[in-house]
């Protein structure tokens with residue numbers, strides 16, 4: 268089945284009946300109808316619908332090299348700069364549907380698959396390599412949705428800590444048989460866990476000495492023994508006036524538990540080979556392709572934040588104040604910087620040893636280090652500009668009560684009636700003071716790893732030798 272539409276996605280996930288728990292209860296009926304998941308699943312479905320629209324099909328899909336059928340553009344392994352541009356346009360189109368609030372729209376994981384598959388020679392075990400390439404093609408040809416989990420539970424992060432507990436904590440391979448490996452324990456987190464077709468499980472990076480912790484595989488979300496333990500939903504009420512973002516884009520995060528999960532050999536990509544695992548991160552196009560996807564989404568998200576900020580400024584007429592202008596310009600500078608990183612990464616892209624066109628890492632590394640710092644500042648700016656307007660926000664029901672006239676009068680602004688003004692401020696509030704908004708900020712700080720340690724990657728990888736040589740020469744001249 269080539270690229271799917273929204274209903275096909277929903278039917279598939281409902282049919283899985285994965286083992287998903289929330290608020291102490293197992294989800295039993297169709298998960299797409301459950302109050303904690305229906306908002307996000309509807310939004311995800313709308314992405315799939317968009318890619319099938321006749322007027323969008325050329326932007327959102329391409330012809331599969333295997334079947335000549337239409338498949339999602341985010342699976343495209345780019346060979347030219349034009350291909351990178353096509354990928355960017357597709358990613359941007361999906362990001363606009365959620366105002367950049369869905370960090371894990373399916374193009375995120377499709378990019379992971381395509382980047383590891385493009386560098387499949389790095390899998391030292393030929394079977395693992397073959398399995399991964401087949402898996403990438405399988406996901407592409409069936410347009411599967413994926414979540415993933417990389418990180419072990421947050422038990423003890425001391426550098427001296429060896430995870431050799433007798434209890435089952437970090438998921439490890441405890442046995443193997445003719446069918447596959449047996450995995451027991453947990454992984455910290457999977458965003459969208461339980462509402463995707465499959466889950467990709469990869470090693471947590473770094474140098475893994477314990478080989479039982481060193482594996483990579485993918486399994487259907489309903490594999491026996493697999494369980495998703497979700498946090499509380501931030502989609503409190505499914506009212507798009509009251510909670511315009513959380514009612515639609517709360518992606519949900521889940522602890523992933525493996526209880527004697529038997530992973531078939533054909534789905535095992537790495538087993539007991541730490542070297543292969545670390546090479547995949549460092550030597551493949553994983554980082555540049557992934558940050559190219561993420562930065563495209565972040566440009567859209569920044570445009571949306573800027574739009575909300577400027578709307579507040581116009582609505583309560585505070586644009587004359589210099590510090591307000593300065594704050595808006597801070598966001599403008601960030602937006603233009605992010606766009607610059609993206610375009611520069613494409614302009615100076617180059618082919619890797621396998622012939623794939625990889626965006627330039629340097630501007631993307633800078634983008635990776637920059638956004639986790641600047642996004643919390645956007646949120647701070649929104650609080651500083653919105654002030655008490657962010658909490659003077661009765662619900663839509665209040666506007667339909669006997670207090671309607673008073674609310675429309677007292678909560679009016681320079682340009683809007685109370686009802687419209689509160690609608691705007693509820694949006695801002697959802698972005699900058701709600702549980703959903705808090706999670707968005709945490710997401711931007713951490714979703715790709717700890718930003719302090721990611722800066723360490725940039726420090727190691729960014730070649731500064733030419734500048735040091737220049738300074739040496741400069742000193743000799745004087």
Ligand SMILES: Cc1cc2nc3c(=O)[nH]c(=O)nc-3n(C[C@H](O)[C@H](O)[C@H](O)COP(=O)(O)OP(=O)(O)OC[C@H]3O[C@@H](n4cnc5c(N)ncnc54)[C@H](O)[C@@H]3O)c2cc1C
Pocket residue numbers: 415416417418420421424426455456457458459520706709710713714715716717719720
């Ligand atoms: C909203 C959200 C969604 C996420 N979604 C996913 C997902 O879908 N899949 C997935 O696999 N992961 C996901 N993550 C997890 C993400 O990858 C991790 O949060 C990130 O890698 C940091 O790891 P940690 O949370 O365990 O923090 P920790 O590593 O426990 O860090 C806690 C604190 O200790 C410090 N610290 C810890 N170790 C060191 C060290 N060695 N050196 C210096 N400082 C250190 C950190 O700087 C930090 O301040 C998500 C995270 C968030 C917040």
